[in-house]
Amino acid sequence: MIREDGQRFATILSNVRGRDLVGFVDEAKAAVAGKLEIPRGYTLVWGGQFENQQRASARLALVVPMALAMIFLLLYLTFNSVRQAVLVFCNVPFATIGGVVALWASGEFLSVPASVGFIALMGIAVLNGVVLISYINEVVARRELPLTEAVMEGAKRRLRPVMLTASIAALGLVPFLFATGPGAEIQRPLAIVVIGGLVTATALTLLLLPVLYARFGLPRSERLLLANVPEPNLATGMATPEQAPSPEAARPTSGQRAVSELVKVERA
Numbered sequence: 001m002i003r004e005d006g007q008r009f010a011t012i013l014s015n016v017r018g019r020d021l022v023g024f025v026d027e028a029k030a031a032v033a034g035k036l037e038i039p040r041g042y043t044l045v046w047g048g049q050f051e052n053q054q055r056a057s058a059r060l061a062l063v064v065p066m067a068l069a070m071i072f073l074l075l076y077l078t079f080n081s082v083r084q085a086v087l088v089f090c091n092v093p094f095a096t097i098g099g100v101v102a103l104w105a106s107g108e109f110l111s112v113p114a115s116v117g118f119i120a121l122m123g124i125a126v127l128n129g130v131v132l133i134s135y136i137n138e139v140v141a142r143r144e145l146p147l148t149e150a151v152m153e154g155a156k157r158r159l160r161p162v163m164l165t166a167s168i169a170a171l172g173l174v175p176f177l178f179a180t181g182p183g184a185e186i187q188r189p190l191a192i193v194v195i196g197g198l199v200t201a202t203a204l205t206l207l208l209l210p211v212l213y214a215r216f217g218l219p220r221s222e223r224l225l226l227a228n229v230p231e232p233n234l235a236t237g238m239a240t241p242e243q244a245p246s247p248e249a250a251r252p253t254s255g256q257r258a259v260s261e262l263v264k265v266e267r268a
Helices: 021-035 050-081 081-087 091-105 113-141 146-156 159-177 184-216 220-227 253-268
Strands: none
Touching: 021 050, 050 081, 050 113, 081 091, 081 113, 081 184, 091 113, 091 184, 113 146, 113 159, 113 184, 146 159, 146 184, 159 184
């Protein structure tokens, strides 16, 4: 007879395949409660992988919100703007969409390894957003182009870095997708979440995030100011009417006239 903590106990083992562990345990609990009357002094404990998963889920429920709050704080300190911090933070749901769809398409279930994959995915997605928004801010600060064109220019210039960051991370996890040996139940969900999330995060970062920046990234007064930035005439190299000097500015000053007369006398 096996004893633990001074009490006798018996173990019933069950292997779960083809469905999620938590759903199976919930159905098993309901079936036991409805069909089995437990005598006084007896207790049931659902342990094994289910117990480990419940413990890890409780820990993640505390750690993930703290990590997201720290990420938002760092974004605010980086850009010194709540608007732009929120814009970069939009990459988190962009990435989550792809991870959830990839889990559904592959037939996997949300597990602790998949949750860890979501955490890694959020970090990569936020990094891409920081790269894009930082360069757009640099282009806008030059005040050489109207806001819309400055945003488009920044997005085109940062297309390659964002694509390389996402591609390298995704390609590095491809071997995990085909893992079949020990540890495959941990490697596959993590790789599926990260690769699927990077697809949507990268696409939406390059296509949707610049649009959101042009609409919400700056205060309204600054957007109106940047919308009226004059453009140079590239064909003739001359300024547009807004840039052309006024007649008063074009008229030579007394000092300029004196220098011109002195030059004529010296030539004579």
